[in-house]
Amino acid sequence: MPRILAIDYGAKRTGLAVTDELQIIASGLTTVDSASAIVxxxxYFQKENVEKVLIGDPKQMNGLPSQSAPLIEAFTxxxxxxxxxxxxxxxxERFTSKMAFQSMIDGGLKKKQRQNKALIDEISATILLQDYLSRKNML
Structure with missing residues (x-):
């Protein structure tokens, strides 16, 4: 079965996560410089069988697009x-960054490690993907 990949695109960094081949578990893949994300x-698509890509859609609490929406649209x-x-x-993708940071605290990472924004982006993509898988499996 092909994989599903999730993208947490940002102005500087892009967090990536991917499923296993059975599409059960989401795992962080890496964080790349946003300028080189397409490359x-x-x-990656040449090496791995990916059938679907998820991209975080930034929204405000009221459901309207956030400030970063034009950036995501350009990448899309x-x-x-x-x-x-x-x-x-x-x-x-509302709350994924906050959830990522909290999971780092819950996981016992030291303060210095929690300041690693690249790790937060990768974890955010993983949370986005795992949430998608959970909802998909409930249907």
């Missing part, structure tokens, strides 16, 4: 142009 994905446009056959699903 990284081209290489590039992604679709580069990978027209890949299914792309926007997923509400």
């Amino acid at each position: 990284f994905l081209k290489d 446009t590039k992604f679709i142009a580069e990978f027209p056959k890949m299914e792309l699903v926007k997923v509400d």
